[in-house]
């Protein structure tokens with residue numbers, strides 16, 4: 001059991017001229033955790049991320065990666081050990097897709113055959129088989145494909161920590177959802193520690209184990225999406241999620257929570273839906289369908305119009321109408337509060 005956190009940030013501060021951009025930030029990120037840095041434009045998210053790989057040097061405070069103070073490592077060496085994905089992708093235009101992915105392992109002196117095999121495996125995993133895409137130049141790919149190459153490149157040297165700055169920011173909504181799904185389903189990434197910057201609240205809720213919400217360089221709250229939504233630390237946190245509250249509640253409310261509000265018969269006395277399967281969303285545990293979120297359940301139902309979800313211990317498949325009605329009843333509670 002690793003006891004050292006993957007990242008430990010203590011009393012980090014940075015100012016540009018008179019402007020305090022990072023104000024005494026302290027937090028830790030556990031091994032394998034995905035931490036999302038969230039906050040309004042200009043709150044310091046990118047600056048925070050860049051201090052981790054020393055693209056920005058803080059004025060005060062310390063940063064440890066796997067127990068090692070980043071100032072003890074030459075920046076170039078530090079950066080090779082930290083994956084980095086940015087919105088602009090930053091692929092080298094004159095190198096092929098495969099050469100771009102294999103660049104860092106090559107710099108680290110890994111054997112060419114090993115790098116080639118790893119590059120092929122990674123490209124396969126991001127749905128860009130090397131046989132078809134490996135020899136292309138970045139300009140011959142779409143934005144979404146380039147972003148996938150960027151992800152493969154960041155993982156190529158198998159860094160324990162991956163930093164991502166608005167990695168899906170430049171993509172249209174449909175491509176963005178697809179690349180995000182690939183991101184969530186990438187086994188390799190699930191084992192890694194990820195720090196991801198976004199200003200998209202729904203994206204943060206979809207990807208984060210915990211969210212660090214910043215405003216004007218200060219931590220407003222650090223916690224799970226559920227904690228931030230249901231137990232906001234202050235008015236800023238409450239206000240920040242207000243506009244998208246309904247959609248976010250769907251992402252954090254589980255079917256188990258809705259169970260007391262589910263009616264057995266579908267509304268209007270229509271025939272019960274046929275079972276369309278169990279919930280298979282990325283965050284959903286197929287073995288425990290009740291642990292799925294309302295959002296995941298609705299996404300599953302959307303794939304089988306008119307169908308229902310088979311839930312263990314429930315007499316008939318649950319349809320979309322039943323689910324939404326239960327969610328509505330649940331929302332009408334005076335103030336949804338944590339039962340645990």
Ligand SMILES: Nc1ncnc2c1ncn2[C@@H]1O[C@H](COP(=O)(O)OP(=O)(O)OP(=O)(O)O)[C@@H](O)[C@H]1O
Pocket residue numbers: 016021039040041042043044045046047048199
């Ligand atoms: N090199 C720099 N010189 C001067 N000011 C800077 C520099 N880099 C960032 N800033 C300022 O620091 C503040 C925080 O910037 P940062 O890019 O970290 O914000 P952000 O939260 O990532 O914003 P966004 O979501 O818009 O990308 C901003 O006011 C910005 O203008």
